[in-house]
Amino acid sequence: MFDVAVIGGGVVGAMVLRELSRYKLNICLLEAEDDVCMGQSKANSGIVHAGFDAAEGTNKARFNVLGNRMMKAVCKELGVKYKNNGSLVVAFNAEQVETLKALKRRGEANGVEGLEILGKEELLALEPNVSDNAVGALFARTGGIVCPYNLTIAAIGNAMDNGADLKRNFKVVKVEKINAHYKVFSENGECVETRLVINSAGINSGEISKLAGDNYAVHARRGEYILLDKTAGNLTNATLFFTPTKMGKGILVSPTVDGNLILGPTAEEIVGNDTDTTAEGLAAITDKASEMIKNVPFGETITSFSGVRAYNDKHDFIIEESKNNKGFIELIGIESPGLTAAPAIGKYVVEELVAKRLKLEEKTDFNPYRKPDYFFGELSSEEKNEIIKRDGSYGKIVCRCEKITEGEIISAIRENPKAASLDAVKRRTRAGMGRCQGGFCQPYIVEILARELGKELTEITKCGAGSEILEGKTK
Secondary structure: OEEEEEEEOOOOHHHHHHHHHHEEEOOOEEEEOOOOOOOOOOOHHHHHHHHOOOOOOOHHHHHHHHHHHHHHHHHHHHHOOOOOEEEEEEEOOOOHHHHHHHHHHHHHHHOOOEEEEEEEEHHHHHOOOOOOOEEEEEOOOOEEEEEEHHHHHHHHHHHHOOOEEEEOOEEEEEEEEOOEEEEEEEEEOOOOEEEEEEEEHHHHHHHHHHHHHOOOEEEEEEEEEEEEOOOHOOOOOOOOEOOEOOOOOOOEEOOOOOOOOOEOOOOOEEEEOOOOHHHHHHHHHHHHHHHHOOOOOOHHHHEEEHHHHHEEOOOOEEEEEOOOOOOOEEEEOOOOOOOHHHHHHHHHHHHHHHHHHHOOOOOOOOOOOOOOOOOOOOHHHHHHHHHHHOOOOHOEEEOOEEEEEEEHHHHHHHHHOOOHHHHHHHHHOOOHHHHHOOOOOOHHHHHHHHHOOOOOHOOOOOOOOOOOOOOOOOO
């Protein structure tokens, strides 16, 4: 019997699980896919928002600002890259400047510190590549960037290191209330019994809520992105936003913590979870990015992708216990700025909602720290050589573009949550994320996975069952 079962291995579920692991509880995470971080948490902008967008008094505003203040310390504990690069909302006419002033007032009401309206000269001094048509900007000093999938994986790994259980390929299809606890069933017939359930299933959270007798409408909005090589990563220092509209924050131009340049997202209402990219969507990104920045080197594009984000009719985070079933906690419509808000949401859910149903006793041996996955690349030559003397696998470069070693890939396969596919290795190590997008390193990673997992080469997948890389030998 578990004390708490968290449904959904995205960043919010990850942060809830990590907070739960601080206490003497038997906890688990139920993930429908072959790996964690397979939904909207893996395909977003990675922006740590300052908190001026959401209306005053909303959950979005509250948890955005709190999460922003927590993010630097959380990333340090989890060994995740974080950069306080600031953000700029750029105006291109006098009407938009008035919108910036309204955003500044809203942000200050929300508790955001360090907001400032910049004129054209001040803006160009900070960002010389911004379009000459820009007339000013709102500067948010507390804005930042983070790797969303590294943050999610690290939080879940840290929770597992502190005793949490992870059940993959557990697609929840049925929930039964049995006296004072729940039975949660997967489509494969597996059953988990637990005292509390936390629904953090992202785009599927509406369907999960129905299993508990609730009826939250959850809708889908697809956002497409273009990612440029690291040669374009210094085109801007801050994250650049257009002045927002009713459809959202719009296309952004931002560096990533790994040195690339990301452009997007679009905003398209869809049904389901379609993550295809479209010619129309990518063309819209190139057009808007060219309006923001001079001479964008689109020839340096290395990939494009899309993510689907969930939202509800209230356009605010729903964080509450089910009205129909005590001990069933609903986290619905956690759209942007959900990544930023996640640490604060995790803390609130445990300390305010779980604590009403379970007695919480802190562990004396809880360890909040996790070794960075990127540690080897940041060592000096002398330090690298010392590690190679102890473990020769760190002396073999597998991914030439990102300079990822065999030792790092082996570590990703062995540490929590263990990588078991090509994409899982990629998210943990960046092997395959460089300019050639895995063209060189993929066969070597397949061999390493097969060897480490004790599987045949034909059993290794890109991203779970049905995506096998090889069918058989040709000679």
